[in-house]
Amino acid sequence: MTDSSKTPIDFWFDFSSPYGYLMAEKIDDLAAKYGRKVKWHPILLGVIFQTLGTRPPLDGTSSKSTYMWRDFARSARFMGIAYNPPSRFPLASQNAARAFYWLHGQDCALARQFARAVYRAFFVDDRDISSPETVLDIGAGLGVDREALAAALQNPDIKARLKDEVDAAIKVGVFGSPHVIIDGEAFFGADRLPQMERWLETGGF
Amino acid sequence: MTDSSKTPIDFWFDFSSPYGYLMAEKIDDLAAKYGRKVKWHPILLGVIFQTLGTRPPLDGTSSKSTYMWRDFARSARFMGIAYNPPSRFPLASQNAARAFYWLHGQDCALARQFARAVYRAFFVDDRDISSPETVLDIGAGLGVDREALAAALQNPDIKARLKDEVDAAIKVGVFGSPHVIIDGEAFFGADRLPQMERWLETGGF
Numbered sequence: 001m002t003d004s005s006k007t008p009i010d011f012w013f014d015f016s017s018p019y020g021y022l023m024a025e026k027i028d029d030l031a032a033k034y035g036r037k038v039k040w041h042p043i044l045l046g047v048i049f050q051t052l053g054t055r056p057p058l059d060g061t062s063s064k065s066t067y068m069w070r071d072f073a074r075s076a077r078f079m080g081i082a083y084n085p086p087s088r089f090p091l092a093s094q095n096a097a098r099a100f101y102w103l104h105g106q107d108c109a110l111a112r113q114f115a116r117a118v119y120r121a122f123f124v125d126d127r128d129i130s131s132p133e134t135v136l137d138i139g140a141g142l143g144v145d146r147e148a149l150a151a152a153l154q155n156p157d158i159k160a161r162l163k164d165e166v167d168a169a170i171k172v173g174v175f176g177s178p179h180v181i182i183d184g185e186a187f188f189g190a191d192r193l194p195q196m197e198r199w200l201e202t203g204g205f
Numbered sequence: 206m207t208d209s210s211k212t213p214i215d216f217w218f219d220f221s222s223p224y225g226y227l228m229a230e231k232i233d234d235l236a237a238k239y240g241r242k243v244k245w246h247p248i249l250l251g252v253i254f255q256t257l258g259t260r261p262p263l264d265g266t267s268s269k270s271t272y273m274w275r276d277f278a279r280s281a282r283f284m285g286i287a288y289n290p291p292s293r294f295p296l297a298s299q300n301a302a303r304a305f306y307w308l309h310g311q312d313c314a315l316a317r318q319f320a321r322a323v324y325r326a327f328f329v330d331d332r333d334i335s336s337p338e339t340v341l342d343i344g345a346g347l348g349v350d351r352e353a354l355a356a357a358l359q360n361p362d363i364k365a366r367l368k369d370e371v372d373a374a375i376k377v378g379v380f381g382s383p384h385v386i387i388d389g390e391a392f393f394g395a396d397r398l399p400q401m402e403r404w405l406e407t408g409g410f
Contacts, residue, residue: 175267
């Protein structure tokens with residue numbers, strides 16, 4: 001038997017995903033409560049949708065989209081999380097994701113802090129996180145060297161790392177965001193937090 | 206101000222929807238706890254998907270489908286509800302829905318009992334609820350006259366009633382099952398039960 005208390009929880013998300021933001025605000029505390037670590041994996045859902053031949057859940061004016069915008073805000077209130085609907089949506093998230101992986105190579109706690117700051121910039125402060133400038137500003141706000149980060153956004157190794165993570169996500173069955181895997185068991189959506197907690201508590205149910 | 210304690214909760218569902226089944230097992234008790242009634246509306250999701258130009262969430266072998274089958278079973282366990290994966294899926298649900306509306310014209314408590322029995326026949330006992338015979342058997346098990354029910358399945362007024370309900374569902378924004386509306390606020394999915402409860406408790410949050 002492997003010691004699952006040592007196995008990190010995998011958290012796959014896109015920086016443009018509102019439910020991903022809600023999960024990001026909760027998952028580390030939940031994991032810590034059960035002595036577990038979380039491995040954060042920003043990915044590009046657009047690439048995944050294209051590869052799988054699926055459509056994004058939000059498509060503008062449909063009744064489902066109207067519902068989802070209302071549900072994002074209500075779910076945030078339900079979970080006690082700050083949220084303001086962004087004026088631009090969706091936003092390309094590859095700059096933020098590349099910055100994350102570069103930072104992760106230096107300091108994984110800082111990378112996580114950066115990820116949470118990106119999400120709040122998008123879903124609380126309505127900032128354009130697709131722009132390299134915004135990504136650099138967020139990094140600088142956390143003490144990251146601006147020029148080094150700017151170079152990292154164009155670094156072929158970092159670009160390849162992000163591509164590898166997207167490929168790995170598809171391989172483990174990721175089809176949306178947030179997608180969490182605990183000891184092989186997949187949980188899709190911020191609304192699966194109660195089931196995740198029971199799973200961690202009981203070792204499966 | 207209208208007295209919302211008198212306004213029924215609208216519960217839209219397809220008899221072929223596993224999450225609809227989970228909601229059906231819980232919604233009346235939740236509503237009763239807050240002094241509210243529930244109006245059950247079986248509908249045909251296939252017609253809604255076709256009208257809206259959307260695709261059903263389950264499409265056989267995708268990673269999302271694989272996840273959802275696992276999630277149905279896990280969500281049922283999480284909610285303490287009996288569930289066995291059906292060997293045939295999806296099943297046409299118009300016979301069950303027509304039987305419901307005919308019964309509802311005679312005895313709405315009986316119609317609801319019938320609805321729960323249809324769901325359990327499908328998602329616990331793996332019966333083919335698309336077949337008129339199964340629908341008649343389920344009715345007969347509840348004391349319903351078999352010949353009268355068989356006639357109702359072909360009754361043009363009952364067929365029209367089901368069509369009207371599907372049209373009404375689209376008009377109020379239904380795009381999947383289960384879809385619940387409490388005082389104008391929509392909740393999609395069995396996993397929204399905790400938010401529904403807070404809504405009923407607080408009158409909106």
